[in-house]
Amino acid sequence: MSKRNSVKHKIDRRLGENIWGRPKSPLNDRAYGPGQHGQRRKGKLSDYGLQLRAKQKLKGYYGSITEKTFRRYYAEASRVKGDTGENLIGLLERRLDAVIYRAKFVPTVFAARQFVNHGHVLVNGKRVNIPSYQVKVGDKVELRDKSKQLAIVLEATQLAERDVPDYVEADHNKMIATFARIPALSDVPYPVQMEPNLVVEFYSR
Structure with missing residues (x-):
C-alpha cells in the first residue's frame, strides 16, 4: 500500500x-x-x-x-x-476506489482508498480490499451490510457538491452501484x- x-x-x-x-x-x-x-x-x-x-x-x-x-x-x-x-x-475510472467515489459512497478519493483497504466493499458479492482493482463493465459494487450505516457513508450520499455520473448507476437505498460503461474524458465530472x-x-x- x-x-x-x-x-x-x-x-x-x-x-x-x-x-x-x-x-x-x-x-x-x-x-x-x-x-x-x-x-x-x-x-x-x-x-x-x-x-x-x-x-x-x-x-x-x-x-x-x-x-x-x-x-x-x-x-x-x-x-x-x-x-x-x-x-x-x-x-x-475503472479503479475500485474511483467507482466508490463516483457512486458517492464516500466523500473524498482519499476516503475511498481507505474504505476499500478496510474491507468495506464487495464486488459481485466478494470482498475486495485492493483500491486499484479494475472494475469491469456490468460489475456490481456494494457496501457490506455492517458498513451501510457508517456516518461517513450517510454523509457522502447527501453531498450536494457533486452528482453521480451516468456511467455509474448507484442505488443509495441499497448501497449498490453498477459500473455501466467505460467513460470518455468528456463524461468524467x-x-x-x-x-x-x-x-x-x-x-x-
Whole structure:
C-alpha cells in the first residue's frame, strides 16, 4: 500500500487549482502556492512544464497513486487500440476506489482508498480490499451490510457538491452501484480541466 507523504491540501495550492472542487479547499481563500515564495508571480511554463503539471494534476486527483503505478497505467493505455489519453482515463475510472467515489459512497478519493483497504466493499458479492482493482463493465459494487450505516457513508450520499455520473448507476437505498460503461474524458465530472493528451506527450518524449 502506498502512502501520500505530502499534505493533500497542498496539492491544490501547488497546482493552483481546486482539483477536487471541495468547498473546504484552502485555495478558495488563498489562491496562491504554499510556502514563503507562494505569492511570487510565476513565469510562463515550458512545454515540458505544462506536460509535467498535467501529469501531476491527473495523478494527484486519484489520491495516492505512485509514479510507478501511474506509468504502468500509461503503458497499458498505449497498448490498447484507440486514443491513449482516453484509454488512460478509462483505466483510472475503472479503479475500485474511483467507482466508490463516483457512486458517492464516500466523500473524498482519499476516503475511498481507505474504505476499500478496510474491507468495506464487495464486488459481485466478494470482498475486495485492493483500491486499484479494475472494475469491469456490468460489475456490481456494494457496501457490506455492517458498513451501510457508517456516518461517513450517510454523509457522502447527501453531498450536494457533486452528482453521480451516468456511467455509474448507484442505488443509495441499497448501497449498490453498477459500473455501466467505460467513460470518455468528456463524461468524467472533473471540477477542473484535465489534459491526458499532455500526459501522453510527457511519457512519450
